[in-house]
Amino acid sequence: MSRVSPADVEQVTCIGAGVIGGGWVSYFLARGYRVVAWDPAPNAEERLRHLVNAAWPALTELGLAEGASIDNLTVAPTLAEACAGADFVQESAPEDLDLKRTLLADISAVTPEGVVISSSTSGYGMSEMATKADHADRLVVGHPFNPPYLIPLVEVVGGEDTSTDVVEWTSEFFTLAGKSVIKMSREVPGFVANRLQEALWREALHMVENGEATVEEIDLSITDGPGLRWALQGPMLTFHLAGGQGGMAHMLDHFGPSLLSPWTRLDAPELTPELRDAVVEGCEREADGRSIDDLVAERDRGVIAILRATGRA
C-alpha cells in the first residue's frame, strides 16, 4: 500500500482548480508541499495561476514553510498523470452529485492503492458520492472554507465505507498541515459550519425576497453586529456571556421563551431540561475554568483588536 504517514506526505494532488481548488493549491504550496493540479477547463492553468498569485502575498505575509515556492506547482495534462505520484488527493470539483460520483471513481482508478482521496464538497455525504468508486474505504470528506489558504477550519467525515483509519489519517494530515479540524463521527448533510451558515443564509434570502431587509442591511447587520464576536467566540460562548454572571444557564432561562417567537422562519427545538443542561454543560467545558469576567475581558480585547485591524477603531 502506498499510503505514507501523514507527516511524510510530499506530493499533494488537487483536482479542480476553481476558487476552492485554487485556494487549496495555494495553501499546500505555502506549507511546502509539491502540488500537482488538474482541471478539465481549457483555461484552467491560467486561471489557477491567477488565483495562486493573488493568494501568495497573504501567504507570504503569514510565513511560508521551508522550501515553499510557487515553482513547486505543476499542472498535469491528464487526471492519471496528476494522480500517479500523489501522497494525498484533494478533490474540489463543482458541486454536482453525478459529476462528483464519476470523478471520485475516476480519481480512485488512477491513484496509487491506499492513498487518501478527500473531497471539498460543501454538503454531500461521502456515502452518496462514493457509489461508483472502487476502494471507497479511502474516500473521505475534507470540507474547507473559502479561502482555504486563510480560513483554518476543515471538517473531516467519512461515508459508510470509509475506514476509520482514513478518517484518523486525514484529520492528522490536515492538523499537521496547520488546519483546525473537526472530526465528525457521523454524516450530517452540510456538516457543522455549513448547516449553521446555511440557516443564516436562507433566512437572509427570505428577508430579501420579502422586502424585510436589503442586501446591504443584511451584511451590515452581521459585520457591525454578531460577526464581530464570532471570530472570537462562537454562538454558544457568545450567549454564555449574554447571560451575565449567570452564564448560559441564566441566558436560557431568560431568553428561552424567545425560542417560541417568530424571530426567524426556523422553529426551535423544545428547550427540554436535557437540552438546556447539555448546552450549559458544553459551555462550562468550553470555558474550561475561565470565569465570565475572564471571558468578557478576552472578548473585549479581541473585539478591540478586530475593530482596529479592520480600521474601525
Add this chain to the structure above:
Amino acid sequence: MSRVSPADVEQVTCIGAGVIGGGWVSYFLARGYRVVAWDPAPNAEERLRHLVNAAWPALTELGLAEGASIDNLTVAPTLAEACAGADFVQESAPEDLDLKRTLLADISAVTPEGVVISSSTSGYGMSEMATKADHADRLVVGHPFNPPYLIPLVEVVGGEDTSTDVVEWTSEFFTLAGKSVIKMSREVPGFVANRLQEALWREALHMVENGEATVEEIDLSITDGPGLRWALQGPMLTFHLAGGQGGMAHMLDHFGPSLLSPWTRLDAPELTPELRDAVVEGCEREADGRSIDDLVAERDRGVIAILRATGRA
C-alpha cells in the same frame, strides 16, 4: 416640548442595569454623557458598578470623549427621579412583554414631554410594547448587541404610533454617539441581525438536541470558519467572493440547487429570477466598483489581521 436636537443631548437615562443596560451606561459614559441609571433590583448599583468597571479599560483603550468619566454616573432611587432630567431614555429591562408594556408606560408618564424613549428589546415590535403608554409617538426600538459598549450596531425601528421624526431623531442621535445604525422602515420580529443570528442559533440547538454536534464543535466551526469572514464581509459579500470572478451571479447559478438540499432545517425560498437579480444587484451596489480581486485582497488583509489580533497567526 423638551426634545433637544440629537447633538445637544447631555443626560442619558438608562432604565435597567443588567448586562445590556450596564453596557449602555458604560458606553454613554465613555462618549461623555451624564448618565442616570435606575433598576429595581436590590443590589442593582453594586452590580452596575461592577459592569462599568469591567468595561472601562476597554473603553479607555478605544479612547474616551472629552470630559468622559465614571463619575458622571448617578444611580437614581426612583424611576421618576431617573427620568426627570433626561434628554434621551434607553430602556433595557428583561425580555418580558407584559413587563415592557407596563414599564414603557411608567417611563413615559415621568419623562419630560417629547423626550425620546428607546427600548433595547431583542425582538418585540414597538407596536406590541407601546399598548399601555400615552405619547407612544416618542417610543422607538433601539436594539443593540452585546456588549453595547463595543459592538457598533444599533437597529432603529418604530411602531405603528411612532412618529417618523422620532425614528429619524433616534438614528441621528445614535450615529452622533458613534454607533452604526440600521434604520428600518417596517417592523420585522427580531429585526435584521437577530433574525439571522436566531436562525443559526436554532439550527445549533437542533444539532445539540440530535447529537449531530457538540457545543464545542459548533463554536469551533464558527470561530475558525465563517466567523473569521463575517467581521469583515457579511454573508452576502462572502458568497459574492465564493463565486470567483463571476461573483454572486455565478455563486447562485452554481450553488442555487443546494438551496433544495437538507443542509439545515430551514427551507429556502424559491430562487426566482427576481430574487437572484435582487441579490446580485445588491452585491454589486455594495461592492461599489470594487472588483472581485479588490474584495479578495481586502478580505485577505482583514482575515490576516484578525488571525494575528486573536493570536492565531
